[in-house]
Amino acid sequence: xxxxxxxxxxxxxxxxxxxxSFEIKDGEIVSLIGSNGAGKTxxxxxxxxxxxxxxxxxxxxxxDISQEAPxxxxxxxxxxxxxxxxxxxxxxxxxxxxxxxxxxxxxxRRWLLPAGRxxxxxxxxxxxxxxxxxxxxxDSFPKELSEGDRKILDIAVAFAxxxxxxxxxxxxxxxxxxxxxxVMDSIIAAIKxxxxxxxxxxxxxxxxxxxxxxxxxxxxxxLIADGRPEEVMENKEVKAFIFGITEEGHAAEN
Amino acid sequence: xxxxxxWAVYALLFILLLLVPQGVSLxxxxxxxxxxxxxxAGLGFNLLLGYTxxxxxxxxxxxxxxxxxxxxxxxxxxxxxxLEIVIPAALFxxxxxxxxxxxxxxxxxxxxxxxxxxxxxxxxxSLLFKLxxxxxxxxxxxxxxxxxxxxxxEGMRRPEFLQGVYYYFLVIFFAAGxxxxxxxxxxxxxxxxQSIRDNExxxxxxxxxxxxxxxxxxxxxxxxxxxxxxxxxxxxxHVTPELSHWVFSGxxxxxxxxxxxxxxxxxxxxxxxxxxxxxxAMSYTQYWMFVIGGTFIVLVMVLPxxxxxxxxxLWQKIKPARSR
Numbered sequence: 001x002x003x004x005x006x007x008x009x010x011x012x013x014x015x016x017x018x019x020x021s022f023e024i025k026d027g028e029i030v031s032l033i034g035s036n037g038a039g040k041t042x043x044x045x046x047x048x049x050x051x052x053x054x055x056x057x058x059x060x061x062x063x064d065i066s067q068e069a070p071x072x073x074x075x076x077x078x079x080x081x082x083x084x085x086x087x088x089x090x091x092x093x094x095x096x097x098x099x100x101x102x103x104x105x106x107x108x109r110r111w112l113l114p115a116g117r118x119x120x121x122x123x124x125x126x127x128x129x130x131x132x133x134x135x136x137x138x139d140s141f142p143k144e145l146s147e148g149d150r151k152i153l154d155i156a157v158a159f160a161x162x163x164x165x166x167x168x169x170x171x172x173x174x175x176x177x178x179x180x181x182x183v184m185d186s187i188i189a190a191i192k193x194x195x196x197x198x199x200x201x202x203x204x205x206x207x208x209x210x211x212x213x214x215x216x217x218x219x220x221x222x223l224i225a226d227g228r229p230e231e232v233m234e235n236k237e238v239k240a241f242i243f244g245i246t247e248e249g250h251a252a253e254n
Numbered sequence: 255x256x257x258x259x260x261w262a263v264y265a266l267l268f269i270l271l272l273l274v275p276q277g278v279s280l281x282x283x284x285x286x287x288x289x290x291x292x293x294x295a296g297l298g299f300n301l302l303l304g305y306t307x308x309x310x311x312x313x314x315x316x317x318x319x320x321x322x323x324x325x326x327x328x329x330x331x332x333x334x335x336x337l338e339i340v341i342p343a344a345l346f347x348x349x350x351x352x353x354x355x356x357x358x359x360x361x362x363x364x365x366x367x368x369x370x371x372x373x374x375x376x377x378x379x380s381l382l383f384k385l386x387x388x389x390x391x392x393x394x395x396x397x398x399x400x401x402x403x404x405x406x407x408e409g410m411r412r413p414e415f416l417q418g419v420y421y422y423f424l425v426i427f428f429a430a431g432x433x434x435x436x437x438x439x440x441x442x443x444x445x446x447x448q449s450i451r452d453n454e455x456x457x458x459x460x461x462x463x464x465x466x467x468x469x470x471x472x473x474x475x476x477x478x479x480x481x482x483x484x485x486x487x488x489x490x491x492h493v494t495p496e497l498s499h500w501v502f503s504g505x506x507x508x509x510x511x512x513x514x515x516x517x518x519x520x521x522x523x524x525x526x527x528x529x530x531x532x533x534x535a536m537s538y539t540q541y542w543m544f545v546i547g548g549t550f551i552v553l554v555m556v557l558p559x560x561x562x563x564x565x566x567x568l569w570q571k572i573k574p575a576r577s578r
Contacts, residue, residue: 070458074460074461079459086453087453087456088452089452089453090452091445091448091449099460103446104461108461108462109443110442110443111437111438111442111443111444112441114441115445116440157460158459161460
């Protein structure tokens, strides 16, 4: 589905992404972890098209998309959500999901019939809301939702584009601890139901190990580990750089 | 946005609108007609402000484009001076001006957008002002009574014309404009514009081409404002370059804020109220600008969502159970 080959991105002297190669297969849920400044968001920006690589190639479904605009990549099927909740605050919950569907099906230029008359699309939007357990709130505005539900809605919006690959930047940031698993359960259940490939940037290791098929670990722009969660947790470099645990099993001073 | 008003209420209001000439004096009817013409412009203006999130300080330019199209046809093409020709022509030329100006303006947002729209409208003002031979300069152009489908109103006094057939002509255009704009804001296209207003980064991410859609909104907005200008010119009987001046554009902003840009009906209420407020203030005191300025300050501080916005909030407080 997604293949990165020797991708590099420098910001002046800083190697933000340094010669990274990996692959995400169909339906796979991959977590991307790393300390602050490791280059995770830069990598997501390179895949979604907000940044262009200095060198290397990004393939999506065997097509070289390295130089394609974000707009083209969205239409090819790469959707993303942001760390900060990004919703249409004055549109109803239903319209937050229905508008991307109009866009996806090319109805967005239709200007005379009310949105509600597009029954198939409305039904599809309601099905997505049902999938994310948001049906009861369809007529509410996002600001009336709890933080956890806002986060779920944010992902439902990305989901509504029928993306084949979803890039989720810290889907549980800002969500109360006791709600995090509820939010992730909701998101992952919906994703698995549709078989969407997903790359999740996450800090919470319980979430990473609980929901991912594979974990990628970045440190100072490099990919230092790639494997199943339990393998990666045992990796020496990961232990040292990410968890700050030294050979002797003590937490490093820094 | 406000909760929906049932269509039966709109139908009733339309019938009341048709009955207005029976119940009010000629003076008030004329003021009401001015208000309706401004209301059409206000609907257009609000597509940009309320639904796309762009505050234009240059909408006088499109109003002037519509009004001056009427003036130029009456002056240079008298054989073509019929309502059924000048209205489509005014729509066309205001659309062209909006397309040209919009192409430059939609590259910017917020205050930069506002200033650019204002600057461009002042360019048009200067042209209308300086090209004396063509536009009559500061003297402006008189607007004679037009014909309609071969029926000439020559010899008729303007008040009779305004009280009779023209009022219904205006109401039909107002109703049509209302329905079309209502369709636009509730359509998928309208939702795309609202997504841009709320969050342009996310709008781009759901596949809305933000700049292009802003331009579409700008052109439709200009078209409606131009229609308002053209219909206004027959009521006023005279057009001057001041229509494209930023002060006039400011009045359009005032009307929409008075009614409330967060509701669909707000600009209509604002336009009609403003017309009465201004004219009555002018007839009572030479310091009428204080009245306008003072009400504006009160409005911004006490009713930031305008009169319609305040009415909606009040309604939701009274009927919380029904609105959920």
